[in-house]
Amino acid sequence: xxxxxxxxxxxxxxxxxxxxxxxxxxxxxxxxxxxxxxxxxxxxxxxxxxxxxxxxxxxxxxxxxxxxxxxxxxxxxxxxxxxxxxxxxxxxxxxxxxxxxxxxxxxxxxxxxxxxxxxxxxxxxxxxxxxxxxxxxxxxxxxxxxxxxxxxxxxxxxxxxxxxxxxxxxxxxxxxxxxxxxxxxxxxxxxxxxxxxxxxxxxxxxxxxxxxxxxxxxxxxxxxxxxxxxxxxxxxxxxxxxxxxxxxxxxxxxxxxxxxxxxxxxxxxxxxxxxxxxxxxxxxxxxxxxxxxxxxxxxxxxxxxxxxxxxxxxxxxxxxxxxxxxxxxxxxxxxxxxxxxxxxxxxxxxxxxxxxxxxxxxxxxxxxxxxxxxxxxxxxxxxxxxxxxxxxxxxxxxxxxxxxxxxxxxxxxxxxxxxxxxxxx
Amino acid sequence: xxxxxxxxxxxxxxxxxxxxxxxxxxxxxxxxxxxxxxxxxxxxxxxxxxxxxxxxxxxxxxxxxxxxxxxxxxxxxxxxxxxxxxxxxxxxxxxxxxxxxxxxxxxxxxxxxxxxxxxxxxxxxxxxxxxxxxxxxxxxxxxxxxxxxxxxxxxxxxxxxxxxxxxxxxxxxxxxxxxxxxxxxxxxxxxxxxxxxxxxxxxxxxxxxxxxxxxxxxxxxxxxxxxxxxxxxxxxxxxxxxxxxxxxxxxxxxxxxxxxxxxxxxxxxxxxxxxxxxxxxxxxxxxxxxxxxxxxxxxxxxxxxxxxxxxxxxxxxxxxxxxxxxxxxxxxxxxxxxxxxxxxxxxxxxxxxxxxxxxxxxxxxxxxxxxxxxxxxxxxxxxxxxxxxxxxxxxxxxxxxxxxxxxxxxxxxxxxxxxxxxxxxxxxxx
Numbered sequence: 025x026x027x028x029x030x031x032x033x034x035x036x037x038x039x040x041x042x043x044x045x046x047x048x049x050x051x052x053x054x055x056x057x058x059x060x061x062x063x064x065x066x067x068x069x070x071x072x073x074x075x076x077x078x079x080x081x082x083x084x085x086x087x088x089x090x091x092x093x094x095x096x097x098x099x100x101x102x103x104x105x106x107x108x109x110x111x112x113x114x115x116x117x118x119x120x121x122x123x124x125x126x127x128x129x130x131x132x133x134x135x136x137x138x139x140x141x142x143x144x145x146x147x148x149x150x151x152x153x154x155x156x157x158x159x160x161x162x163x164x165x166x167x168x169x170x171x172x173x174x175x176x177x178x179x180x181x182x183x184x185x186x187x188x189x190x191x192x193x194x195x196x197x198x199x200x201x202x203x204x205x206x207x208x209x210x211x212x213x214x215x216x217x218x219x220x221x222x223x224x225x226x227x228x229x230x231x232x233x234x235x236x237x238x239x240x241x242x243x244x245x246x247x248x249x250x251x252x253x254x255x256x257x258x259x260x261x262x263x264x265x266x267x268x269x270x271x272x273x274x275x276x277x278x279x280x281x282x283x284x285x286x287x288x289x290x291x292x293x294x295x296x297x298x299x300x301x302x303x304x305x306x307x308x309x310x311x312x313x314x315x316x317x318x319x320x321x322x323x324x325x326x327x328x329x330x331x332x333x334x335x336x337x338x339x340x341x342x343x344x345x346x347x348x349x350x351x352x353x354x355x356x357x358x359x360x361x362x363x364x365x366x367x368x369x370x371x372x373x374x375x376x377x378x379x380x381x382x383x384x385x386x387x388x389x390x391x392x393x394x395x396x397x398x399x400x401x402x403x404x405x406x407x408x409x410x411x412x413x414x415x416x417x418x419x420x421x422x423x424x425x426x427x428x429x430x431x432x433x434x435x436x437x438x439x440x441x442x443x444x445x446x447x448x449x
Numbered sequence: 450x451x452x453x454x455x456x457x458x459x460x461x462x463x464x465x466x467x468x469x470x471x472x473x474x475x476x477x478x479x480x481x482x483x484x485x486x487x488x489x490x491x492x493x494x495x496x497x498x499x500x501x502x503x504x505x506x507x508x509x510x511x512x513x514x515x516x517x518x519x520x521x522x523x524x525x526x527x528x529x530x531x532x533x534x535x536x537x538x539x540x541x542x543x544x545x546x547x548x549x550x551x552x553x554x555x556x557x558x559x560x561x562x563x564x565x566x567x568x569x570x571x572x573x574x575x576x577x578x579x580x581x582x583x584x585x586x587x588x589x590x591x592x593x594x595x596x597x598x599x600x601x602x603x604x605x606x607x608x609x610x611x612x613x614x615x616x617x618x619x620x621x622x623x624x625x626x627x628x629x630x631x632x633x634x635x636x637x638x639x640x641x642x643x644x645x646x647x648x649x650x651x652x653x654x655x656x657x658x659x660x661x662x663x664x665x666x667x668x669x670x671x672x673x674x675x676x677x678x679x680x681x682x683x684x685x686x687x688x689x690x691x692x693x694x695x696x697x698x699x700x701x702x703x704x705x706x707x708x709x710x711x712x713x714x715x716x717x718x719x720x721x722x723x724x725x726x727x728x729x730x731x732x733x734x735x736x737x738x739x740x741x742x743x744x745x746x747x748x749x750x751x752x753x754x755x756x757x758x759x760x761x762x763x764x765x766x767x768x769x770x771x772x773x774x775x776x777x778x779x780x781x782x783x784x785x786x787x788x789x790x791x792x793x794x795x796x797x798x799x800x801x802x803x804x805x806x807x808x809x810x811x812x813x814x815x816x817x818x819x820x821x822x823x824x825x826x827x828x829x830x831x832x833x834x835x836x837x838x839x840x841x842x843x844x845x846x847x848x849x850x851x852x853x854x855x856x857x858x859x860x861x862x863x864x865x866x867x868x869x870x871x872x873x874x875x876x877x878x879x
Contacts, residue, residue: 045480047479049458049818049819049821050818074757085747086742087744087746091742091808093812094742095808096811097812097814097815098813120815121814121815122818125458125459126457126814161750161751164756168705168777172758176598176599177597277702278596279593279594279597310535311541312532320587324585325586325590327594345594377535377536380536380538380558381538383557383558384539384556384557387483388555391483392822
């Protein structure tokens with residue numbers, strides 16, 4: 025039996041993905057829009073979903089729209105802007121109760137789909153412009169959202185690492201854009217961009233729940249139709265000659281944040297992608313990994329230390345919080361763990377243990393509707409058709425030799441340290 | 450084994466109290482891959498003054514010791530338990546709150562083995578001076594991590610403003626100074642006092658066969674000797690009704706200010722149905738007042754006083770309780786003033802209509818359905834409810850029964866000028 029069964033249908037201008045499952049008490053609708061990250065559009069694009077979710081023609085104020093959501097048994101509407109490799113992805117999600125668990129039999133899925141469509145295609149706008157007041161309010165909130173990165177030092181140090189490491193690459197852009205771009209945005213140019221995005225973006229609609237496929241398809245057909253398009257796609261650019269560098273910033277903080285970026289040069293869908301997953305798991309992905317054991321358990325240097333992959337850009341990031349004066353020691357220990365990986369200094373048991381935990385993690389992700397959408401969307405971003413069964417199977421077959429080969433490809437790019445004002449050097 | 454059916458939700462749950470006093474709950478979830486289990490003791494950061502078993506005098510233990518104990522239970526003579534869980538394909542974790550310490554795992558295979566590992570590691574402590582010393586460095590880094598987190602400082606600053614004598618105002622992890630005093634003997638003393646099965650609850654949710662799992666748990670427990678255990682005597686000083694401090698401003702390295710308004714709850718000497726009704730009434734009240742569909746939210750957002758970090762919440766346990774409202778803002782003083790005046794109007798009964806109540810009840814019922822999609826939510830919340838003699842699955846019927854009168858009364862009794870307090874985080878250069 026397949027771990028998940030996804031039906032994909034070609035619709036006008038977008039793809040409809042349906043996952044029929046009885047395990048949830050709600051149905052989930054997710055609309056995704058994707059296009060390459062550019063410095064020209066990044067901030068506009070970060071603003072757009074927030075303007076769209078605040079009102080529509082039929083619900084011309086936030087309180088009217090939100091009251092209607094409350095009426096639909098607290099349907100949960102949220103938007104999100106994220107980076108997948110060098111694409112900027114907008115997501116509009118609506119999770120709505122399945123009426124079979126309510127004493128009130130009013131059918132809710134159709135209403136939920138109608139509301140998502142209303143927000144997407146029927147915004148509060150006239151004469152080719154959004155409502156001015158809404159745009160101004162959301163510009164103010166976007167500014168605070170961008171600033172918030174500086175206030176969370178764990179996020180900030182990761183952001184600084186990416187900025188230094190990927191200088192000159194689109195990936196260095198912050199997903200929420202730049203504060204300096206905000207003043208120039210207005211109800212006209214944002215509306216113009218809205219039309220452009222709906223003409224050019226790659227569009228996908230996901231419906232997860234105890235639904236009838238034909239019914240969902242016919243509702244979607246009635247609500248959402250766009251011009252056909254060939255979405256812009258990026259050629260993967262691989263970094264060849266990586267020159268290692270160290271960057272330090274000083275801030276008034278109590279704990280040093282150490283972030284290290286590596287180039288893996290392996291992308292989702294590549295032959296050795298599965299081996300990369302296992303490699304990351306042995307090296308730093310879990311609480312049985314080398315980083316956790318050596319940096320935390322053996323040397324008591326940190327509370328958190330972990331590595332994670334950026335699967336569509338070919339990066340691996342290590343993050344940890346340490347005392348300022350433990351910088352040299354922590355970096356030395358992390359380097360030693362990487363050397364051990366390259367030298368094949370890990371056992372069959374570590375490999376098996378890691379595979380079991382990765383499989384567990386993947387299956388657990390599929391226990392949430394949101395997790396399912398994220399997993400399935402990897403195929404959209406990478407233009408692949410990897411089924412979850414192939415994924416799990418491919419991962420489980422990885423050999424030690426393949427993991428060592430992957431380890432040899434991994435190159436340290438940038439060591440970033442956010443240190444305190446009083447720290448040495 | 451007792452079977453409890455929830456018709457509307459189409460769920461069933463199994464329960465048994467074992468001979469040693471352990472409460473065991475099993476909730477089979479069809480279609481899910483993972484099984485999630487929590488093993489929780491009713492022992493948290495506030496339990497710092499108590500009478501150990503077989504002793505005549507009560508002891509006061511260092512701040513942060515419940516959390517320290519949680520860390521140390523993972524270490525055994527032959528290595529750490531994380532390793533064993535991951536060999537069995539599971540991921541394990543734990544957390545300490547004001548009133549609970551929970552150990553948990555989730556896994557999609559080897560469920561029986563993982564369950565045994567969970568029960569055994571919690572029931573077989575192994576503390577040595579050496580491993581205790583080693584942990585001080587790790588927890589020290591956990592504490593400094595939180596020191597740099599403005600939202601955490603704001604949250605705890607607000608609680609410190611409210612409580613003068615009650616230990617809820619002590620940071621759950623303690624301080625680097627306080628944990629330096631912890632010894633292995635103190636850990637054993639806390640363990641002996643609070644980790645008896647009769648003070649604990651085991652919850653398993655996932656695609657499991659209840660009979661088999663219950664048999665396994667019983668067999669495991671029957672192998673272990675537990676003395677009949679006297680009641681736990683916790684000591685708390687009397688707490689004043691008014692807040693300890695009206696305002697606190699923390700200067701931190703941030704770009705955007707933050708402001709939270711808190712209300713210290715008056716009557717928290719509640720449990721069971723009374724507590725559930727009170728808690729839900731206050732939650733519905735806050736939703737009517739500050740939800741995204743409310744007039745207050747529209748006004749505050751329209752004036753640029755709040756952004757999407759704005760939130761509100763009510764927490765209550767035996768002996769303490771508080772509501773908090775706020776978020777990031779460019780005008781922390783104006784926001785505090787506005788929120789207090791909105792709350793005072795609510796105390797006088799303004800803003801509550803039958804229509805807003807019905808809408809909010811629907812919203813709450815829907816969010817409960819969404820929440821029970823999550824095995825984590827079910828296990829953790831069920832345990833919290835049970836420790837307060839409430840039943841998680843009463844939430845929907847009680848919500849449905851709420852009347853406008855419940856809401857206005859809740860506002861009237863919760864909100865009071867002397868129980869308001871404000872905490873702000875302000876950029877250093879301002």
